[in-house]
Amino acid sequence: MFENLSDRLEGVFKKLRGHGKLSEENIAEAMREVRTALLEADVNFKVAKDFVATVTQKAVGREVSGALSPGQQVIKIVHEELVELLGGVTEQIELDGRQPVVIMMAGLQGSGKTTTSGKLAKMLKAKGRKPYLVPADIYRPAAIEQLQVLGERLEIPVHPSTTDIKPVEICHQALKEAEVRNYDTLIIDTAGRLHIDEALMDELKEIQAAIPLSEVLFVADAMTGQDAVTVADKFNSDLEVSGIVLTKMEGDARGGAALSIKNITGKPIKFVGIGEGLDDLEVFHPERVASRILGMGDILTLIEKAEAVVDKKEADKIAKKLKKNKFTLEDFLDQIQQIKKMGSLDQILDMVPGISKLKKLKDVPKPDEKELVKTEAIIRSMTIKERRNHQMINASRRKRIAAGSGTTIGDVNRVLKSYSEMLKMMKKISGKPGAITGVKRRK
Numbered sequence: 001m002f003e004n005l006s007d008r009l010e011g012v013f014k015k016l017r018g019h020g021k022l023s024e025e026n027i028a029e030a031m032r033e034v035r036t037a038l039l040e041a042d043v044n045f046k047v048a049k050d051f052v053a054t055v056t057q058k059a060v061g062r063e064v065s066g067a068l069s070p071g072q073q074v075i076k077i078v079h080e081e082l083v084e085l086l087g088g089v090t091e092q093i094e095l096d097g098r099q100p101v102v103i104m105m106a107g108l109q110g111s112g113k114t115t116t117s118g119k120l121a122k123m124l125k126a127k128g129r130k131p132y133l134v135p136a137d138i139y140r141p142a143a144i145e146q147l148q149v150l151g152e153r154l155e156i157p158v159h160p161s162t163t164d165i166k167p168v169e170i171c172h173q174a175l176k177e178a179e180v181r182n183y184d185t186l187i188i189d190t191a192g193r194l195h196i197d198e199a200l201m202d203e204l205k206e207i208q209a210a211i212p213l214s215e216v217l218f219v220a221d222a223m224t225g226q227d228a229v230t231v232a233d234k235f236n237s238d239l240e241v242s243g244i245v246l247t248k249m250e251g252d253a254r255g256g257a258a259l260s261i262k263n264i265t266g267k268p269i270k271f272v273g274i275g276e277g278l279d280d281l282e283v284f285h286p287e288r289v290a291s292r293i294l295g296m297g298d299i300l301t302l303i304e305k306a307e308a309v310v311d312k313k314e315a316d317k318i319a320k321k322l323k324k325n326k327f328t329l330e331d332f333l334d335q336i337q338q339i340k341k342m343g344s345l346d347q348i349l350d351m352v353p354g355i356s357k358l359k360k361l362k363d364v365p366k367p368d369e370k371e372l373v374k375t376e377a378i379i380r381s382m383t384i385k386e387r388r389n390h391q392m393i394n395a396s397r398r399k400r401i402a403a404g405s406g407t408t409i410g411d412v413n414r415v416l417k418s419y420s421e422m423l424k425m426m427k428k429i430s431g432k433p434g435a436i437t438g439v440k441r442r443k
């Protein structure tokens with residue numbers, strides 16, 4: 001996400017930091033480069049121009065603060081303005097108003113509506129809501145089935161829509177059904193087309209006129225850059241869009257859509273899709289994303305992810321075991337599973353400040369998902385006794401474990417060695433209370 005822009009801005013700021021004092025000329029030069037960087041990231045021309053004008057005005061006019069160097073001051077202003085450009089504050093979807101809440105997903109075909117409907121239903125279910133998925137695409141064969149399959153996987157009910165009933169009628173029936181069955185959140189997955197056409201718009205307008213919608217989420221593929229912005233603008237002028245979901249963000253190194261869409265449409269990005277998996281949906285936080293773009297990392301998201309997957313009781317149990325030096329390979333396996341739930345190693349590392357720079361260095365080892373998988377396979381090939389007492393794993397057992405996990409004896413040795421080293425490290429710090437409990441949970 002945003003890698004190209006990050007790289008470019010980093011170069012600009014590096015030069016700025018080198019100056020003890022900044023003249024207007026220094027700032028103007030830096031801003032020319034910022035503008036080029038934004039344009040290369042496929043940001044709308046006018047948006048880039050206005051952005052640079054605002055930053056320049058603020059940078060030239062601002063009192064020099066004692067705490068920040070002139071260069072840092074400019075970076076701070078760029079950060080503030082990036083936050084604004086991305087929408088300012090985090091905008092949540094409306095769940096408190098009229099019940100049941102009805103969310104309509106709209107967008108072109110292939111933008112990710114159906115997948116996002118499933119992801120959103122999963123996210124809301126985890127928050128204690130009772131979602132009801134409503135397929136309302138009666139044109140694309142298999143569209144209804146696609147949502148049914150997702151619903152089955154997620155154990156979330158799906159309305160039994162059929163292709164012989166008009167979408168608006170499907171929505172009416174689903175609303176009635178939801179009231180009878182006490183579902184509190186309807187997610188309507190509408191039809192898309194390859195291009196905007198009148199029939200599509202009329203159908204969506206008909207639903208909007210007939211059904212009390214709490215949210216109309218426009219779903220767009222971030223990889224399509226300015227096209228996504230143009231289409232969003234058109235949808236928003238025909239329908240009252242309440243928020244935007246940008247999908248496929250993980251593959252978008254430029255970020256032009258994310259940086260222009262709020263400014264052009266006036267509507268906030270509420271979620272971003274960051275992968276094909278059903279957990280790959282994130283609430284969009286402008287502040288955190290701006291920090292990520294400027295290489296400042298995103299510790300808050302990291303903590304939230306950890307909190308979402310780490311069970312407090314389990315964490316306390318592990319902490320106790322670590323203190324008593326009873327952390328076994330079985331516990332090690334549990335920890336690997338917790339990490340895997342947080343996302344890919346790359347996704348996790350991207351949120352740590354400074355890592356983006358480290359990752360670019362040639363001699364820094366890249367996070368290797370395969371190593372994690374290998375380690376897991378190796379521990380799984382051990383007997384329970386072995387997992388609880390690693391000292392009994394002699395040469396012949398190592399050979400058996402390697403064969404069982406499809407790895408080599410060298411691999412098994414490596415896992416055992418890093419486990420032993422971890423134990424040693426734990427021993428050293430276990431005297432300090434609280435030193436190993438990891439992420440603190442917020443009350």
Ligand code: GDP
Nearest residue numbers: 109110111112113114115247248273274275276
């Ligand atoms: P729809 O036609 O708008 O309903 O689009 P789909 O939900 O069928 O999605 C189209 C394709 O995009 C599917 O292959 C999805 O798996 C994929 N997709 C959706 N969201 C994301 C995302 O955030 N990241 C990636 N990489 N793929 C996505």
